[in-house]
Amino acid sequence: MDVEGWDAEGWVLAGGRSLRMGRDKAAVALAGRPLLEHMEDKLRAVGLRARVAGLHAPIQYSTEYSAADVAGAGQSDAYPDIHPGCGPLSGMETALSKSEAPLVLIVGVDLPLLETEFLAWMLRRASTTGAMATVPRAGGKPQPLCAVYRQELLDRVTAALNAGDYKVMMAVERATAGGRLDCFDVERVAATGAWRSTRATHWQFMNCNTPEELALAAALLAEEHFPEVR
DSSP: OOOOOOSEEEEEEOOOOOTTTSSOGGGOEETTEEHHHHHHHHHHHTTOEEEEESOOSOOOOOTTSOHHHHHTSSGGGEEOOSSTTSOHHHHHHHHHHHOSSSEEEEEETTOTTOOHHHHHHHHHHHHHHOOSEEEEEETTEEOTTEEEEEGGGHHHHHHHHHTTOOOHHHHHHHHTTTTOEEEEEHHHHHTTTSSOOSSOHHHHTOOOOSHHHHHHHHHHHHSTTOOSOO
16 A cells, blocks of 8 residues: 555554453454554554554564564553543543644554555545544444544543543534534445455444454454455
């Protein structure tokens, strides 16, 4: 993939409690590598600086990285959530407050089947439309933890957290009430060939919340037509 000169940063939200997984999802291994490492690599493949919000503890990266690589691979760029224990909206607040770029691509740590071609396409769309939030819909459901946001949303996100409103999509809709929310159907756009895809859209947005879902993701990646995490 050609790396583009984005005026954007990529952030992985890693602050979840991982109750259904039974252990920290960021550190759980998939194909021999922690989920966090997979997600950071996706952001770098798109050409973005990869940063992390809400990481609970340092992650042991896979041995394919040298010590120098690991030092610069994102953990030194990890920040605790400003409102810990308040869900992914707090991770979003952390990313918006710490970003040094106006556009912020946010991905959850548990989306290892996302494809970089789609992430690049969504970034181009966000850069072109000027929307405050660019949020895909998969199966008719908004996916606010795989979306692009503008830093201008920070004050409204913080206000929602201070008011005890922790639901991400509800906060995004209120924050963009002026009409600058771009919510698009990924299946419809994918059908036009807007990006190259190696797997069905519904798989790309599968969250690995449980050991069973992690095992399913591993099985899909092991199949011949899913040769690698992209």
